[in-house]
Amino acid sequence: MITKNISILGSYTSKFGELWDKSLADLLFEAIGGVLKNSTVEPDQIDAIFVANMAAGSFNDQRHLNAIASQYFVHFPPAYRLEGACASGGLAVESAVLGLLSGMYKTVLVVGVEKMTDSEVSKVTEILATAANTNLEYGATFAALYALLTQAYQNKFGTNREQLSAVAVKNHRHALKNTNAQFQKEITIDQVNNSTVVSSPLRLLDCSPISDGSAAVILSVENVKNKPKIIGFGHGQDSIDLARRTNLTELKATKIAAEKAYRMAGLTAKDIAVAEVHDCFTIAEILAIEDLGFFAKGTGGIATAEDKTTFGGTIVINPSGGLKACGHPVGATGVKQIANIYELIAEDQYAVGLTHNVGGSGATAVVHIITK
Amino acid sequence: MNAINYWRQNKKWNLCLGKIGTVFSCTKIYASGSEQNNIIPYFFCIVDFADGGRFELMACANEEINIGDHVQCVLRKIGTGDKKNIIAYGPKIKKYENSQGIFPRQSNPER
Numbered sequence: 204m205i206t207k208n209i210s211i212l213g214s215y216t217s218k219f220g221e222l223w224d225k226s227l228a229d230l231l232f233e234a235i236g237g238v239l240k241n242s243t244v245e246p247d248q249i250d251a252i253f254v255a256n257m258a259a260g261s262f263n264d265q266r267h268l269n270a271i272a273s274q275y276f277v278h279f280p281p282a283y284r285l286e287g288a289c290a291s292g293g294l295a296v297e298s299a300v301l302g303l304l305s306g307m308y309k310t311v312l313v314v315g316v317e318k319m320t321d322s323e324v325s326k327v328t329e330i331l332a333t334a335a336n337t338n339l340e341y342g343a344t345f346a347a348l349y350a351l352l353t354q355a356y357q358n359k360f361g362t363n364r365e366q367l368s369a370v371a372v373k374n375h376r377h378a379l380k381n382t383n384a385q386f387q388k389e390i391t392i393d394q395v396n397n398s399t400v401v402s403s404p405l406r407l408l409d410c411s412p413i414s415d416g417s418a419a420v421i422l423s424v425e426n427v428k429n430k431p432k433i434i435g436f437g438h439g440q441d442s443i444d445l446a447r448r449t450n451l452t453e454l455k456a457t458k459i460a461a462e463k464a465y466r467m468a469g470l471t472a473k474d475i476a477v478a479e480v481h482d483c484f485t486i487a488e489i490l491a492i493e494d495l496g497f498f499a500k501g502t503g504g505i506a507t508a509e510d511k512t513t514f515g516g517t518i519v520i521n522p523s524g525g526l527k528a529c530g531h532p533v534g535a536t537g538v539k540q541i542a543n544i545y546e547l548i549a550e551d552q553y554a555v556g557l558t559h560n561v562g563g564s565g566a567t568a569v570v571h572i573i574t575k
Numbered sequence: 576m577n578a579i580n581y582w583r584q585n586k587k588w589n590l591c592l593g594k595i596g597t598v599f600s601c602t603k604i605y606a607s608g609s610e611q612n613n614i615i616p617y618f619f620c621i622v623d624f625a626d627g628g629r630f631e632l633m634a635c636a637n638e639e640i641n642i643g644d645h646v647q648c649v650l651r652k653i654g655t656g657d658k659k660n661i662i663a664y665g666p667k668i669k670k671y672e673n674s675q676g677i678f679p680r681q682s683n684p685e686r
Contacts, residue, residue: 326608329608339630339631340631341633342607342617343604343619344606344608347602347619351601351602353602354600354601354642355621358600402603402604402606402619405602444631445631446629446631451600
C-alpha cells in the first residue's frame, strides 16, 4: 500500500500531430504553462520537475532538457530527465511518485515531450530502432520486432487479420471524441486489412504514427478533496532483445508491473473500469489486455473483435484513441495516459483507471492505478 | 554502425557463423532505416540454432523465409556502411538444404 497520498492536481495535453509551427521548446513550455493554468498550483510551489523524453538529442540535436524545463520557473527547481524509450513518460511519473514518497518533495510537475516530425521517416525509423538492442537486433525496425511477436502469437493462438484490424478501427472510433488526437477519422476493417505492408504481417494502419506533442501533470502529497490519486504503481523489466525472452506471446515486464500495481492498490484486474494501454502496434494492445489480466491469454483479439474493449463493453481500452489514433510522441505518451485517466476519474466517468506504458519491444513496462 | 563498433561486433561472429538452425519467427521488412534502404524488402528472423543458441538475424537478399525453414548463418553485406567507406559485412541467414535431407533437430520448440 502507498504510505502517502499522491494527488493529481492538474493535467494538460497538447494537440498531437505534425506540428510544423511548434519547436521542441514550444511544446515543452506549452505543457508546463498549460498544466499550471489547469491547476490551482502556483509556479513557486513546484519543488521539482521530471521530464520524459526519448530522443531529443537525435531528433532535435537538443539534450539537457531538464535544464530547459527548469528555466521556465524563476526559482529554477531541480529537474530530471528520464528515458526508457516509449516508457519514458511512465518512468517519469513513477520517479516523481518516488520523489514524493521519499519526503524530498511536496509538489512536483511531470512533463513529457517529443518532437519527431522534423526528421525524414527513415531517420525516425533508425532513431526509434535504438530502443532495441542495436548490436543483437541489427537490421530490425520497431515494426519488425512487433511483427515477430505477432507471428509468434498468431502461430500459437490463431489470431486472424480481422482481430488485429479491430484494434485500430476501435481506437480510431474512440479518437473521434478527442480533439487533441492526431487522427480524428474513422477507418474500416477493410482499410486496415488492405493498407501497405510495413513489416509482415503488420500493415501501415496497424502502426501508431510519428507525432509531435507534449503532456504534463502535477502531483502532490497534499490530500486535496475530490482530486484523483495514484493508489498503486508497478515497474517491470525483461530482456531488451527478443531472442533472450522466455516467451514471445506475452510481455513479462507488463505482467510484473501489473502484479505490483494491483498488489499496492489492493485491487485486481476486475476492479479496473477504464485503461490507457500501450498500443504502439495493434498486437501490442492485444498482448496488453491479456498481460494486464483483463482477458485470458489468447483471447484478446476475439474480445476486441466482439466489442468487449469499447464503450459498453467489459472494459474501455484506450478511450483517447490510444497511441494508434491519438498519436505517439514518444516521451509524451506515458504522461498523456496519466492525464487522460485523471480527467476521466475527476469527471466521475469511471471509478478506477489504469495506465500502461511500455518501452521498446516490451523490455520496460510501467503501470499506474488511479482513483478518487 | 560505425567502424569501431563494427570491429567489436565482428569478433562475435563465431557465435553463429556457419551454424544451422530453424526459423522460429520471421517478418518481411518493407520500410527500414537508411542503412538498409538499398536492400528492402528483406526478411528479419528469430532463429534457433542446433546448439541451443537463439539469434535475431537478417536474411540474405531474395530469400523467402517461412517459420520452420532450416537455415544456415553466412557472411554477407549487412548495410551501406558508414561514411568512412567501411563495407559492412556480418551474419545473415539463408535457406539450408542438406543433400542427404538430414536436418538438425530444432532445440526447445516451445520456447
